[in-house]
Amino acid sequence: MTAKFRLRMATQTGEKYARDEGYRSFPVRPMDIARKHGILVEKKPPDMKGISGALIFAEPNPIIIYSTEHSNEGFENFSVAHELGHYFLPGHPEEILKGGGAHMSRAGFSEGDSSIELEADHFASGLLMPDYLVREALGSGQVGLEGIRSMAGVAGASLTAAAIRAAECAEFPLCIIVSEGQSVRYAFPSPSFKNLGRNIFLRKGSAVADGSATAVFNGDLGNIAGGGHSVGECRLRDWFDTDRNPLLDEEVIGLGKYGLTLTVLSSEELVADPEDDDDDEEALAKSWTPRFAYDR
Numbered sequence: 407m408t409a410k411f412r413l414r415m416a417t418q419t420g421e422k423y424a425r426d427e428g429y430r431s432f433p434v435r436p437m438d439i440a441r442k443h444g445i446l447v448e449k450k451p452p453d454m455k456g457i458s459g460a461l462i463f464a465e466p467n468p469i470i471i472y473s474t475e476h477s478n479e480g481f482e483n484f485s486v487a488h489e490l491g492h493y494f495l496p497g498h499p500e501e502i503l504k505g506g507g508a509h510m511s512r513a514g515f516s517e518g519d520s521s522i523e524l525e526a527d528h529f530a531s532g533l534l535m536p537d538y539l540v541r542e543a544l545g546s547g548q549v550g551l552e553g554i555r556s557m558a559g560v561a562g563a564s565l566t567a568a569a570i571r572a573a574e575c576a577e578f579p580l581c582i583i584v585s586e587g588q589s590v591r592y593a594f595p596s597p598s599f600k601n602l603g604r605n606i607f608l609r610k611g612s613a614v615a616d617g618s619a620t621a622v623f624n625g626d627l628g629n630i631a632g633g634g635h636s637v638g639e640c641r642l643r644d645w646f647d648t649d650r651n652p653l654l655d656e657e658v659i660g661l662g663k664y665g666l667t668l669t670v671l672s673s674e675e676l677v678a679d680p681e682d683d684d685d686d687e688e689a690l691a692k693s694w695t696p697r698f699a700y701d702r
Contacts, residue, residue, distance in 0.1 A: 409521065416495055416525040417574075420487070420532025423494065424539075432543065433562040434534050436487040440470055445493065447486065449474050456512055459485035461492045463507040468493065480564040484530050485511070491529030498522055531571055534563050540575040549578060550672040551635075551657035566661065569668060570594055579676045581606075583645070583669040584661075587624055588614045591666065602676065603648030615644040620669045623658045630660035630667055645671070652676055 424434050427442070437447050450457060450473045458481070460471040470493075472485040492498045492509055501522060502509045511523065535557070543560065547553040558568035569582040579599040584591045593608035600606045614621045619638030623629050629636070636658045643651045657670045 409524075412521070412525060413528045416491065416528040417532035419495060420491065420529040420534075421536040421538075423490075424533050424536040429536070429539070432539055432557075432560040433483075434536070434539075436483055436490055436530075436533060439533075440486060440490055440493075443493075444468075445470055445490075447472070454510075457510050459489045459511045461489040461502065461509045463499070463503055478564075479562050480558065480567070483534060483562045484564055484567060487530035487533045488526045490533065491526030492522065495522075495525055495529055498526070531567055535561050535568065535571040537575045540571050541577065544572060544576055544578075549580070549674045550655055551659065551670045554670065565659070566668060569670065572596075573599075578674075579672060581645075581671040583608065583620070583671070585614050585620060585624060585667045585669065586665060588621060590614060599671070602652060603642055603646065603650035605648050606642075606646050608645065615640060618644055619656045620658050620667060623660070624667055627665075630665055631662060633660045633662050635659045640671070 423439065427434075427439055440447050444467055446467050446469045448469060448471050450460070450471045454460075454471070454473075457471075458473050460469075462469045462471070470486055470489040472482050472489070474482060488511055489509075492502060492511075511526070539561075540557065543557040544553055547556050554569050554572050555565060557563075557572065558565050561568060563571075566584070573580050573582045573594040573596045576596040577598060579596060579602055581593060581595040581599045583593045590608050590610065590612040592610055593612075595606055614624065618640050619636050622638075623634070623636045626634075628634070638656045638658075640654050640656045641651045642648055642654060652673065653675075654671045654673050657672075659668050660666075661668055
């Protein structure tokens with residue numbers, strides 16, 4: 407089983423639990439799901455530094471511990487949902503029990519973490535934002551960053567996690583890019599965005615588009631730390647080495663203490679072509695795997 411397939415299955419497993427638990431509207435409440443399955447949910451003790459959550463297989467009931475240090479509902483919901491991933495996903499309990507029965511998860515935004523951490527992230531994303539609720543929210547909201555922010559609010563999820571899910575599920579062209587300085591950390595185009603032209607993918611380490619709203623925004627660290635917001639326009643070829651060049655809206659927001667920036671490329675005017683390019687998707691999956699940030 408490939409890593410890409412395992413992550414997709416983890417997301418779909420999270421979606422199935424949301425559906426089976428009867429959620430027909432946002433928000434999905436992971437703490438209620440945990441308690442329904444006999445799992446105790448407790449706030450993290452102050453002396454557990456740098457830990458976003460933990461799953462402990464104790465008797466008579468397993469325990470999920472989550473951090474409240476950021477006073478952020480999205481952070482807390484994602485942390486609990488992540489630990490539920492470790493509890494529900496095949497093979498995770500066995501691996502945790504083999505290591506002593508306690509698993510600690512650390513907050514942060516990184517790539518290349520262990521396979522079970524990535525799978526738990528994708529489970530949490532599918533649980534908190536199942537595809538059927540995401541498509542409903544995006545279909546009735548505004549295209550672009552404001553639509554993503556609105557969905558994050560009703561879903562009780564982080565902005566970055568909501569952006570990734572929007573790109574995964576959106577029926578309209580949408581691409582999210584996370585950058586650090588003048589370098590791309592990762593990009594995630596929606597299926598219809600990939601149909602706007604050939605070679606629609608960015609590798610980790612690619613340069614931020616020269617002269618773009620993102621490049622200008624990232625030139626001032628205060629924009630990022632303060633969660634600033636900027637809006638501009640760009641052309642598809644500014645970011646991608648492709649054959650077409652439609653005009654796009656470029657919306658940028660700082661992600662605070664992590665020093666990263668979220669860029670959303672979209673357009674209400676575009677209609678995607680019906681063709682799909684699986685080769686580009688495979689190449690992109692090999693170059694990076696996104697992590698869902700807990701920050702916003």
